[in-house]
Amino acid sequence: MAPSDAHLGEQTAQDPIKLIAIRDTALSVDEVFTAVGDDAAGGTALFVGTVRNHDGGADVDALGYSCHPSAEAEMRRIAEKVVAEYPVRALAAVHRVGDLRVGDLAVVVAVSCPHRGEAFEACRKLIDDLKHEVPIWKHQTFSDGTEEWVGAC
Numbered sequence: 001m002a003p004s005d006a007h008l009g010e011q012t013a014q015d016p017i018k019l020i021a022i023r024d025t026a027l028s029v030d031e032v033f034t035a036v037g038d039d040a041a042g043g044t045a046l047f048v049g050t051v052r053n054h055d056g057g058a059d060v061d062a063l064g065y066s067c068h069p070s071a072e073a074e075m076r077r078i079a080e081k082v083v084a085e086y087p088v089r090a091l092a093a094v095h096r097v098g099d100l101r102v103g104d105l106a107v108v109v110a111v112s113c114p115h116r117g118e119a120f121e122a123c124r125k126l127i128d129d130l131k132h133e134v135p136i137w138k139h140q141t142f143s144d145g146t147e148e149w150v151g152a153c
Contacts, residue, residue, distance in 0.1 A: 020075045020094075022067055022096075022097055027094050029046070029105070032094055035092040035110070041090065042115050043116030043119035045110065046108070046110040047124075047126075049105070051063050051103060052102065058143070058144065059144075060102065063101075063141070064098060064099045065098065067137070070135060071136055078129045088111055093126060
C-alpha cells in the first residue's frame with residue numbers, strides 16, 4: 001500500500017518503455033505520441049528526425065538506413081538507461097531502415113515525465129544516445145555521384 005502522503009498519479013508506471021521498434025515502413029508521429037500518453041505526466045517531449053536534402057555542404061539525392069540485428073535490443077538498453085536516470089512516465093522510440101526520400105521520417109522518439117524540464121532532458125539523452133550507440137548505418141548518395149556511409153558506432 002502506498003504511503004498516505006503519496007498521490008496515486010505520482011506512482012511509478014508499470015513499464016514506462018511503451019514502444020521500441022526498427023521499421024522498414026513509414027513512421028508515425030501520432031503513434032509515438034499516443035504511446036507516451038500518461039495522465040501523471042506534466043510534460044511530453046517529442047523529437048522527429050527527417051531526411052534532409054544536404055549534408056556536409058553536398059546535395060543528397062538518396063539515402064538508405066541499415067542496421068545490425070542487435071539494433072532493437074540496443075535501443076531498449078538505452079531506453080532502460082534513460083528510465084533509470086530520469087523520472088520517466090512513458091518512453092517510445094522508433095527508427096526507420098530501408099530506402100528513404102528527402103522529407104521522410106527517419107526516427108521518432110518521445111518521453112513523458114512529471115515536469116517539462118525532465119521530459120526535455122530525457123528526450124535529448126534518448127535521441128543522442130540512440131544516434132551514438134545503436135548500430136544503424138546511413139548510406140548517402142550525393143548529386144555529384146559520390147557516396148558515404150555514416151555509422152552510429
